[in-house]
Amino acid sequence: MEERKAKRLKWVGTIAVTVAVLAAGVAIWIVVPPKITAEEPDFGASVDPTLVERGRYIAQLGDCVACHTEKGGKEMAGGLALETPMGTIFSTNITPDRKTGIGAWTFGEFDRAMRKGVAADGHNLYPAMPYPSYAKITGEDMTALWAYLVHGVEPVEKENHGTAMNFPFNLRFGLAYWNVVFADGTPFVPDSSKDEVWNRGAYLVQGLGHCGACHTPRGIGFQEVAMTEKGPNGDRFLAGEKVENWHAVELRDLWTVDDTVELLKTGQNRFATVSGSMTDVIQHSMQNGTDDDLVAMATYLKSLPSKDPKPVPPKPVYTDAPEAAYTTAGGLGYMQFCNDCHRPDGTGVKGVFPALAGNPTVAARDPSTLVHITLTGWETASTNAHPRTYTMPAFARLGDREIADILSYVRENWGGGAPAITEAQVAEARKHIDPKIDASNFETPRLASLLDEPNKDQLVRGMRLNSETNELLPGHVGNDLNCTSCHLNAGTVADGSPYVGVSAFFPSYAPRAGKEITMVDRINGCFRRSMNGKPLKPESEDMQAMVAYFDWMKGETKPEDKVPGRGVGKIDQSLAPDPVNGEKIYAAQCAVCHGANGEGLKDETGRIVYPALWGDRSFNIGAGMARTYTAAAFVKRNMPIGFHEKFPLGQGGLSDQEALDVAEYFSHMPRPDFPDKVKDWPNGGKPKDARY
Incomplete structure (x- = not known):
């Protein structure tokens, strides 16, 4: 009831603001844009290369390239679609091309656009361009940025894309009123009670870094409810917000200074790996920051008190998988699809795949990012520290109930009390995100279905003997392998030597043995060769469990059938190895x-x-x-x-x-x-x- 009431109030409020904006817009449509007050810089006969390089650094801290470069496009030439609740905005060409970029602008016009949100021809910019934050940039930094954009960026002739905003937000004249009511043009003023490091961090976070654009809650007019840590809404500054179906986490007192610096520099730390648009922020912006500037930003963020204290988790605790891993649908789903990268105990693989324990994305009360990543996939940021990227594929092929079960299992065990995720939440996210699902004629067996069988305990044991062979059968395994080392995800992956239908083809003639062999013979052959170990007795409970698991995998397969994805395929044997x-x-x-x-x-x-x-x-x-x-x-x-x-x-x-x-x-x-x-x-x- 309260949720529905809140939604109604939100809609009523939005409608009221819309009407007010339109009414005010009609009244002030003839308002003259803010005057240009900035003086033109005198660069002389040639621009100082040091100034241009300083401007390049300012542009990196401001993350200009991430928003003004579309995928596969030339840097700063615009065209990137920015999704908002009011429609789609496309970033503009800010190269020095005189026809389609900003090459014909004056410095004063550029400065006004950056601080007031008004373009050279007088039209208002949408506040997706974070000019309320950029208003805090010092004059020296603005001059350096202009020098770089005009003299350090290659001009690209590329026409700007029109916006696709919904009515009434496609009527730009209302933005003048928005600026009057919501745009905070106050320049950055150092706090004399704080030291130089804190003030430098505050300047970068509030201004160039415009961190609040994503991490601060939005008000009824889609404005940031607080631009700094001061004022009546100061405690909501950087308190977290939902952006384009992602949840931007709270940055207030999030980690230690060292942990935050590591994330900004490398894209990952002991608690998290960046995702969503933050990947671009790290890749194009923050990793280029000097150590002093990153320490300053981290120091400032650490100083902001939070209403939601986040105790620093201890070092990863290496344990066995939770008991629910083998007794619940979510647990078995996790062990099938997530375990290989995030490990049975959620500790991940250091430097490669992120840990789940202590991860703010897992623990966030708003599960938007967790669901988004699961539906669409994820890729690490390419940084100087970690140039190779690693991906997580999209799991949109799984049903909403399956995803909800798996993610609820993750949050129950490593989410610090975060609530379970419902099937309805996944369905709602899927509707808005509309992830693509690759077609496949291989039907991936679901280990969670083992729980529906009358001999479920035996089948789960058989599955575990495949996944944890080394640990569960130490007397029969002479090396570090498990069956799943070659038969991926317990034999459920197409072209990963899956078990689907395999037992239907035994007994069968084996050229290597020179005779007909049974399923038991084939399993023991792996123990002796791939595992460099000893065979299991055919009548043992463990062998019977493994055979039962294979038979479950057989399904309706008949000996004459062809199973899609069976085996590992072939390689061209005419090729010579090097x-x-x-x-x-x-x-x-x-x-x-x-x-x-x-x-x-x-x-x-x-x-x-x-x-x-x-x-x-x-x-x-x-x-x-x-x-x-x-x-x-x-x-x-x-x-x-x-x-x-x-x-x-x-x-x-x-x-x-x-x-x-x-x-x-x-x-x-x-x-x-x-x-x-x-x-x-x-x-x-x-x-x-x-x-x-």
């Missing part, structure tokens, strides 16, 4: 997860995160992955993960030649022997890439 190039590819694409020397990756407690690819803790020479072309086919479609936006792991992406080269490199590195190799291919037909 191990020297393979070594380079390994260093660039594989070493981050599997170690520079193939030793694998472990967490701070010594637990295996990603397995070794050679050495004593890897698969032996009898494994299929020790064969160059088999390994190449697997790599091409499944490695690396987080490489692009392919569902469900962002997996694959190398060319046939690249996959072949890197497979030749790692498959021929030292690894354990397989004593029974002399018994293989007794009837002939040994592949050309066999290791023995």
Whole structure:
């Protein structure tokens, strides 16, 4: 009831403001735009390069390029669509082109646009351009910025795109009234009670950085309810806001100074990795800030008291997966689709995939960003500290109920008491975001459906034996691998050697064994070769659980059927491998997860995160992955993960030649022997890439 009442009041208020704006606009439509008061700078015969470079830095801190460059377009030439509740605005060309850019403007006209929101020809700009914040820029900085835009940016002739604002917001004359009522043109005034570092941070946050444009709540006229930490609404400044279906988190007293500096410099810290439009802010703006300026901004933000205290979480606690991981639909959904990157305990992979524990996106009461990322995917910011980007694919292919279950599980375990997410919330977000769903003829089995079966305990055990083979069967695994190391997401990924339908094709003739083998034989072959371990007894409960899981995966498949996505595909065997190039590819694409020397990756407690690819803790020479072309086919479609936006792991992406080269490199590195190799291919037909 209260929510509906609030919505009604919001609509009534919006309508009232609209009527007031229109009425006032009609009354003041002949108002003369603010006079130009700034004097033209005297650059002399040539502009000082130092001033232009200073202006470049100012432009970076102001993040001009992020808004004034459309995807794939030339820098500063405009055309980027900016979505608002009132319609779509397109950023303008601010290159020095005299026809379509600002090359014919005077400095005074530029200064007025930056401080008053009025263009050279007198029309009002929409406050999507944060001129209320830019009004705080000092005269010296404004002059330097002008010098850079006019003398340091390449002119681009590109016509500006008209706006697509809804009525009545497409009537610009009302903006003059908006400016009178809402635009705070007060220049920045240092606080004499604070030190130089604090004041520098306040200037950058309030002015050039215009952080409040996204992180401060908006009022009834879509104005920032507070432009600084002072005044009646000061405690709402930077208190968090929903922007374009994202939730911009509260910045007040968020982290320690060091943590904030690390995020601004690298795009990630121990608690979070940036997402949404903040990715562009870090990539184009903040990472270029000097250490002194970033410390100043972090110092200022830390000084702002919050009504929602955020105790700094301790270091990541490495534990087992929560019990609900195997007993709830959300838990099993998480273990299937999220576990490989964010880990069973939510600690993530340092420097690669973000932790969920202590992450403000997970803990935010407004789940907009969490839902948005899940529906549309995510990519890390490319920074000098972390030049390689990692992606999270879109999970819009999952149903609203599935997503709600998974995200509620995440928040229950690592969200610090954040409320559960409902199916209706996901549906509403999907309606507004309208994510694209790639078509696929491979139907991904849902592990959550195991709970619907009468033998669910046995099936869940079978699934876990695939995912946690090393830990649950230490007497039978002689290295660092699990079944899911090769059969991705417990055998549910297309072209990732899925288990879908597999048991329907057994018993079957195996050329390597030279005889007909059963499903149990095939499983034990993996234990002996890929796991470099010992077979399970066919009658054991664990083997029976694994077989039951395979049979569940069979579904309605018949021996004569063709299963889409089965196996790992093929690689062109006419290609010749180049191990020297393979070594380079390994260093660039594989070493981050599997170690520079193939030793694998472990967490701070010594637990295996990603397995070794050679050495004593890897698969032996009898494994299929020790064969160059088999390994190449697997790599091409499944490695690396987080490489692009392919569902469900962002997996694959190398060319046939690249996959072949890197497979030749790692498959021929030292690894354990397989004593029974002399018994293989007794009837002939040994592949050309066999290791023995």
